[in-house]
Each structure stands twice: as structure tokens, then as C-alpha cells.
Amino acid sequence: MEIAMTTMKAVRIHRFGGPEVLMLDDVPWPQPKDDEVLVRVHAASVNPVDYKIRAGSYTVKDDQLPYTLGRDLSGTVELLGTRAHTLKVGDPIFAFIGVDRGTYAEYAVVKAMEMAAKPETIDHVQAAAVPLAGLTAWQGLFDHGQLQAGQRVLVHGGAGGVGHFAIQFAKAKGATVLTTASGTDLDFVRELGADEAIDYKADRFEDRARDIDVVFDLVAGETQDRSWSVLKEGGILVSTLGAPPAEKAEQHKVRAAGYRARPNPAQLSEIGQLIDGGQVQVAVARTFALADAGAAQTYLEQEHVRGKVVLQVADKT
Ligand SMILES: NC(=O)c1ccc[n+]([C@@H]2O[C@H](COP(=O)([O-])OP(=O)(O)OC[C@H]3O[C@@H](n4cnc5c(N)ncnc54)[C@H](OP(=O)(O)O)[C@@H]3O)[C@@H](O)[C@H]2O)c1
Structure with missing residues (x-):
């Protein structure tokens, strides 16, 4: 027209x-x-x-x-x-x-x-x-991470745009959620449902996170490097910041995936329903x-x- x-x-x-x-x-x-x-x-x-x-x-x-x-x-x-x-x-x-x-x-x-x-x-x-942050969280956790009820996920950067959705989606799925955030955001991420909130400036997350099925990495760099050891064998590190090195994954007997979020009307609609249902803020x-x-x-x-x-x-x- x-x-x-x-x-x-x-x-x-x-x-x-x-x-x-x-x-x-x-x-x-x-x-x-x-x-x-x-x-x-x-x-x-x-x-x-x-x-x-x-x-x-x-x-x-x-x-x-x-x-x-x-x-x-x-x-x-x-x-x-x-x-x-x-x-x-x-x-x-x-x-x-x-x-x-x-x-x-x-x-x-x-x-x-x-x-x-x-x-x-x-x-x-x-x-x-x-839309962008929510679909990024959804696709990282569920399409790439294949996160299931009862599994343990570590979300790096849980208080940010993508992270605050990731915590809530993972909880809605029935996963146990650990997350890293600044000290001033620990109460915020707990209110979103995080089972364990780790101050990334004060604590080493590797000392508190063990047997993780999915690391959802929104930070990369040294944080990603230190994340391999917290995964259980066969677990997966999913990053929004490029493909993590395959040789590191192999060395730790885990998997790795990098991805770019894509439009997906069915997923966006499902996220909308979780919001309207009061499960996601x-x-x-x-x-x-x-x-x-x-x-x-x-x-x-x-x-x-x-x-x-x-x-x-x-x-x-
Ligand atoms: N691949 C894709 O399709 C895709 C899609 C969306 C986003 N991304 C990328 O993913 C990243 C996150 O996006 P976003 O929208 O969530 O960004 P954001 O809103 O800026 O949030 C980033 C969060 O990371 C936290 N953070 C910084 N350093 C940290 C560390 N060392 N350990 C733990 N947390 C740390 C920040 O907390 P403080 O403020 O307390 O430092 C902040 O809460 C960005 O780089 C973005 O470009 C990629």
C-alpha cells in the first residue's frame, strides 16, 4: 500500500x-x-x-x-x-x-x-x-542451553536487561538459579527468584557454584574463562558474546554455544503470557x-x- x-x-x-x-x-x-x-x-x-x-x-x-x-x-x-x-x-x-x-x-x-x-x-x-532482552534470555536458556526443570543454571550478569529475565524464565521452568551481580543488586536478583546471589566483586563464584548444568554467560572475558570448572560433565556454557572456544569445552568435557537472538513470535507470545500471568516482572x-x-x-x-x-x-x- x-x-x-x-x-x-x-x-x-x-x-x-x-x-x-x-x-x-x-x-x-x-x-x-x-x-x-x-x-x-x-x-x-x-x-x-x-x-x-x-x-x-x-x-x-x-x-x-x-x-x-x-x-x-x-x-x-x-x-x-x-x-x-x-x-x-x-x-x-x-x-x-x-x-x-x-x-x-x-x-x-x-x-x-x-x-x-x-x-x-x-x-x-x-x-x-x-522483546530483545526477553528473547535473548529465552533462546539462550531453552533453545541453546536446553535447560530442564530440576537442573542448575548459573546466570552471569543477572541484574541486567537480559539477566533479569533469564532468572525469572529459569525459575518459571523449575530450575535452580544461581546468579552473579553487584553487591547492591543482590536483593533485587533474590526478589526475582534467584536461589543463590553471588556478589561478583566480593566473592569468587567458583567457590559457591558447583555441578552446574547450564552457565548463561552475559559477560565473557575472565568470567567466562573461570566458568568452565563449575559445569558438571556434559553441561553447557551458552554465551551471548560470541562462540566460546571449543578446545576449552573439550578440555572440561562440557559443551559450548554462542548465538545471536532472533525474532520469534511464538516465544514472544509465551513470554507475554508469563508476564500477564504474573510470573515475570x-x-x-x-x-x-x-x-x-x-x-x-x-x-x-x-x-x-x-x-x-x-x-x-x-x-x-
Ligand atoms: N547475542 C545476542 O543476540 C545478544 C542479545 C542481547 C545481549 N547481548 C549481549 O549480552 C550482554 C548483556 O546484555 P544486557 O542487555 O543484559 O546488558 P546490561 O543490561 O548492560 O547488563 C549487563 C549486566 O552485567 C553485569 N556485569 C558486568 N560485569 C560483570 C561481571 N564481571 N560479573 C557478573 N555480572 C557483571 C552488570 O552489572 P553491574 O552494572 O553491576 O556491573 C549488568 O547488570 C551485552 O554485552 C550484550 O551486547 C547479546
Whole structure:
């Protein structure tokens, strides 16, 4: 469907660099094709991948500039593409979209396989915090880690965006959850359901974690290196930060997997149901206006953040 050329605000980069390269531009509305819809963005979350893309260290290349940042959103359907949809204008949805488009904008194009109905019990700011971080946690624990009820999982970085969902999903599955976090976040991760909360600055997690089935690594580096020994034979280390070295896994008689999270509407819908069922809470540390996206990224990158950072795009969510 061709739509009238209407302009919107979008936060774009025209070159790679620090937060100063973020520009609040006036751009035409993107046009939904086929099974896509145009979504009025009520809120978009800020993820580490956004400042990695901004810095030029992740996937996006020069020939894709200018580039609109942002990978997930919560909003309402504004326009439908050409193919028949089960959705109608005004429906609230939340989504994790491909890296070829952005959500730091007043409107965004979303494909059918990237979205699910927004959970009813939370507002758009909270809902926007869920898709990328939630699906990353889900796929790391269950698709790659194959975590089962009764098993023991160690989540590194349990108070962050991905980690705070991982703790709750693992508990909902019936696993025993150990997690590392800063000392000031120990009560927070216990409230989320962690059975054992380990202060990563004060204690060595290897002294307290034993016979682990799945290490979910959101930190990498030395933390990952020290994690092999806590796994039981045949266990698995799953990392969001690249493929862990296969020779280390072999040496410790365990398995290893690195992965990139992908849109998955069925999983997103299941996560939404856990939220509506009261089994999963969404922690939003702070919200920023769209125009302050640079400050929001700096806050996530440099400050101590508990849960998620969200851009509130529409006045009323
Ligand atoms: N592969 C993928 O598809 C994918 C998807 C999502 C995320 N990621 C990556 O996964 C990582 C985590 O993402 P996120 O959104 O959860 O980031 P985040 O919200 O910034 O959270 C990171 C957490 O890690 C904690 N932390 C830092 N150093 C630690 C250590 N040595 N031991 C234990 N915890 C530590 C931080 O706590 P303090 O603030 O207390 O230090 C913070 O709570 C990022 O690097 C991100 O780029 C990858």
C-alpha cells in the first residue's frame, strides 16, 4: 500500500562514533509492504547492541548509513501492508525487529514474524523493555542451553536487561538459579527468584557454584574463562558474546554455544503470557525521551543499570 508522504522524527547516525553522532532527523514514514505493518512507536528499549552499532563495532557498515538505531519496540498498528493480516489498525503489539530497520523513531515497519500481541497487564514502556532482552534470555536458556526443570543454571550478569529475565524464565521452568551481580543488586536478583546471589566483586563464584548444568554467560572475558570448572560433565556454557572456544569445552568435557537472538513470535507470545500471568516482572531502571537517546545510551553503557533503559516516544503510553 502506498501511503501519503508524512514525516516523523527518527534518531539516526550518519557516521560511527560516540553518543554525539546521534541525530534527531525528520525523515519520511517508512512504508509497509506485503506482510509488514507500520507501527506507531510508543516506546523503544535501549540495548547494548545499539551503542555497539553506533560505535561501528557490530554488523552495520558504512553503506547502510544514515542508519536508524533501535531493535525493539512497543506500539500500535497504524497501517497494514498489502497482504491480508489478522491484525487491525490500533492493535497493541511488541516486537524485536531485524537490523535492517530501527525503532528509535515515531514510526517503524514491523514484519508479521517479528511481533506478538503486547501483554495486557503492562504499559508500553514496560512492554518495549521485553522483546530483545526477553528473547535473548529465552533462546539462550531453552533453545541453546536446553535447560530442564530440576537442573542448575548459573546466570552471569543477572541484574541486567537480559539477566533479569533469564532468572525469572529459569525459575518459571523449575530450575535452580544461581546468579552473579553487584553487591547492591543482590536483593533485587533474590526478589526475582534467584536461589543463590553471588556478589561478583566480593566473592569468587567458583567457590559457591558447583555441578552446574547450564552457565548463561552475559559477560565473557575472565568470567567466562573461570566458568568452565563449575559445569558438571556434559553441561553447557551458552554465551551471548560470541562462540566460546571449543578446545576449552573439550578440555572440561562440557559443551559450548554462542548465538545471536532472533525474532520469534511464538516465544514472544509465551513470554507475554508469563508476564500477564504474573510470573515475570519487567524492571525498567529509567526512561528517556527520544531526543535524549544519546544520554540513554551513555547511561546504559557507563552507569550501573538494574533491568532495562527505555525511550518513551509517544506522550501517552
Ligand atoms: N547475542 C545476542 O543476540 C545478544 C542479545 C542481547 C545481549 N547481548 C549481549 O549480552 C550482554 C548483556 O546484555 P544486557 O542487555 O543484559 O546488558 P546490561 O543490561 O548492560 O547488563 C549487563 C549486566 O552485567 C553485569 N556485569 C558486568 N560485569 C560483570 C561481571 N564481571 N560479573 C557478573 N555480572 C557483571 C552488570 O552489572 P553491574 O552494572 O553491576 O556491573 C549488568 O547488570 C551485552 O554485552 C550484550 O551486547 C547479546
